[in-house]
Amino acid sequence: MAFLERWFGKDKTKNQAKERLQLVLIHDRTDLAPELLEQLRAELIKVICNYLEVDDERIELGLEKEDRAVALVANIPVKNVKRYLSSAK
């Protein structure tokens, strides 16, 4: 079985190396500890909630690598904008 996996390239160790490297570099480049990212997430949600009603169960927040830069990518589903509209009156 291992032989077959190797044959079809699923088990290539270079792929493991590449994946591990990409993950480790995102954290090296931002120098942001996981706890800090969690704290950032919580505070970001708090601020956004002042304006929008969001689905905080489905929020995706993470760091992604783009060439030599790292991007903070957030996907925040909005439930309702009513609160924002009412406060703008």
Next chain:
Amino acid sequence: MAARTIVITSGKGGVGKTTTAANLAVELAKIGMKVVAVDADIGLRNLDVVMGLENRIVYTLVDVIEGACRLNQALVRDKRIENLYLLPAAQTRTKDAVTWEQMCEICSMLSGEFDFVLIDSPAGIESGFKNAAAPAQEALVVTTPEISSVRDADRIIGLLESMEKESISLVINRLSPKMIKRGDMLDISDVVEILSVNLIGIVPEDETVIISTNKGEPLTLESTSPAARAFSNLARRLLGEKIPFDELEYVNSKGMLGRIKKFLGL
């Protein structure tokens, strides 16, 4: 005329900085450039032995800084190749013996006399690296296709970017075509994609590198080995020539040809 001042660096130790610096210096000198190789690894010098000039050192970079001799007295001329010089590091001192300002001063003095000033950086990201990188406008980052080496290269590239170097180029050293074919080694495109910098050289794993170091004769004097050819291509690319990256294919053809030649007793 001002020289192109280039630091050869890597972060991780043992990936081939000194070998690259020595062979690049030889190749550039062979092309006709006036070259000085500066060993910035104070306390752990090795450029002298790789170039085979260890017995001819009288003064060192630290002696120049301390005013014990003039710069010209510390330069060791390579008698085998015209236009090639070494400025050796001190072996019995530490990195604290020089400051980055002093390194810049020495390199700007050399800049007036040479076409190329190549600085062999120590491993690490501390003062030794900073001293070596400060005088350079350009940087060559050497890495092997291993996780630890690529990770350290990434760190060094980040530091060089913050120092606002004019150009940062990548040399991938010790590639094994056999392992790449098997899928057990990061290949060239993997490393370039991860580090996102301009590729300038690829050097295949080659026994002749150690053999030439044993003898203290620059590898690039023996012109047919795959690594020697790779360093020659690196030098020419540095001078702006467009040369295809076929170093790994050359290893394979050389292997076959080598075997046939051996069989025929040539």
